[in-house]
Amino acid sequence: MQQPVELLRDRLEHAFAIHTNRLNELTLRGSMTDPTTFEARVEAARRGIANTAQALRRMSEGTYGRCEACGTTIAWQRLEAVPHARHCSDCR
Numbered sequence: 001m002q003q004p005v006e007l008l009r010d011r012l013e014h015a016f017a018i019h020t021n022r023l024n025e026l027t028l029r030g031s032m033t034d035p036t037t038f039e040a041r042v043e044a045a046r047r048g049i050a051n052t053a054q055a056l057r058r059m060s061e062g063t064y065g066r067c068e069a070c071g072t073t074i075a076w077q078r079l080e081a082v083p084h085a086r087h088c089s090d091c092r
Ligand SMILES: [Zn+2]
Pocket: 067, 068, 069, 070, 071, 072, 087, 088, 089, 090, 091, 092
């Protein structure tokens, strides 16, 4: 049975766009809240962009869904919950 990876690709692309918009907004508005909160938000957006971009790259390379630590196939339920997951539930 073929897994609907395309659904996850859509979700990842959507998440990537959201994180990118958020980072743009933060950068445009500058630090209006306290610097610690601002830095944390920028960092969260950057991490979100990196996570989703890496997952999309793994999809195009054909390594998506494989645990980077033990090489096992990551459970579908885990990928559905965390589409950018790089490790199986045992290795995370
Ligand atoms: Zn593993």
